[in-house]
Amino acid sequence: MNLLRFAVRRVAEMAATLLIASFVVFGAMYLAPGSPASFLLSGRSASPEAVAAINAQYHLDAPFAVRYLRWLGDMVQGDFGRSFTYRTDVSGLLADRLPTTLLLIAMALTVVVAAGLFLGRIAAVRGGATDAAVLISTTIAVGTPSFVAAVLLQGLFAVKLGWFPSSGSGDGLLDTLWHLTLPAVALALYLIGMLARVTRSAMLEALDSEHVTVARSRGVPERHVIRRHVMRNALGTVLTTGGLIVSTLLVCTILVETAFSVGGIGQLLELATSTKDFPTVQAISLIIVALFMAVNLLVDLLLPVVDPRITLGTKGAAA
Template structure:
């Protein structure tokens, strides 16, 4: 099973990077002009294209591109001349810590809220949780980020609003508002998903049997029902993490925060082919790792899946 997952992941990555390669070259505009400016001479533009390999046939550029990916040679930026690998390594930790922190916020808030809503169905707590979750769906993450920035950063002056910080304590302080923004949106999704999955499980026969035997209600909910309800929750959670990547790019821009998303946007604006290709490759790898992690979590939640996967 693991071998099949690795093969599928490799095929997915190749398809993604191939689409990126084609898309970057059919878009209008000339990267040589973007790098050297409108007043560059034809000789300077030709020299730049030759140096970056842009004058080679498209098929040769593609083969060179695949070779560089296999050897992890991301090259240098067309605009700044800096090592792309060094830039990504410097910015990747900021994106990872934002994603992980937002996941924790979403789980800590969303799962208990969903459990409360399901176990108090029809009550004021249920309606309040559903309204809050619906509001979380309706508010775009970039608007929520701007709102949180204004309230907690500018008005109340509780947290810094720009940058990623230097040192552990400073970085955690800069992380609060961006992680809260993405986490609240994820909490709304997680709450609704947890409620639906738990309500479905609570209708099953083995839950009625456990209650008929006099098992404590908290034990029934958290040991029997919630554990089985977490399987669809984890599935939806994994899918939402992938969609959250686009939200993390917007949040990095709103809070002027370093990260892979900021590097990617700068590369797109300047038509920096190597930078965009490397940035999207990082996101593709992240998607693959998340999918593999979800498969492992399924097995931890439900040991019966171990026998199925063998």
């Protein structure tokens, strides 16, 4: 299938999925117990007139379908509504906090790719004691949830040793990078183990393939065999886990940001959920869905580039 046609079709599917997701997100929030009006009143008793005024101000008195269509139209125009908690535009909150979360995810993803590929490569190539050591370490990593890693790293490197800040996101680029180092490692630890194991398995499979045997029989240096034939063939399998890795980062960043008090959208989502800040929860949820779908589209487009054996089929990228 033509690459442009494939991309256009996938973008159309993404738009349809976002539309369905928007309805689910909007409807699910209004099925939750309690109401925005009760939160806005902070538990104080109010006259029916006061409650009616609040409902009218936030369009809570309109029928569900009208509220949804009005909200959807505003979202399309970039208007995410007004936060119940902060009493300000949600778009302003997102503009302040989203860059921090994206930087944290980028740092964690860099650590995952660098460490995961390295560990998986040396385990497959060297074998023996090195392979056993990598398997043991990755088993520990995979068995350590992000919030547990956050607590352990914070207690050791921030509180006991004082090498890194224990909370906050810093001021300025370098200070922000310093503050986000421990959260990025905590976020990446589980995924390093997963990617290392995927890389190891893919490379071991490639090492047993016929074309690798032929290349070795022709006297091709081992380092070239590993780089050109083994690692390149394994990258296709590794790349298919990209969507899972990013989706895990998007979900786990909520826990890690809360543990380190990082002022990103993860911590904002946790607070907004606990306070029934509907507009904020809805906006962040849709952003996460959109990011996840964009990553999956990027992976599908890169697969044929990384591995020419993979072609774009009528239902996506298929070998």
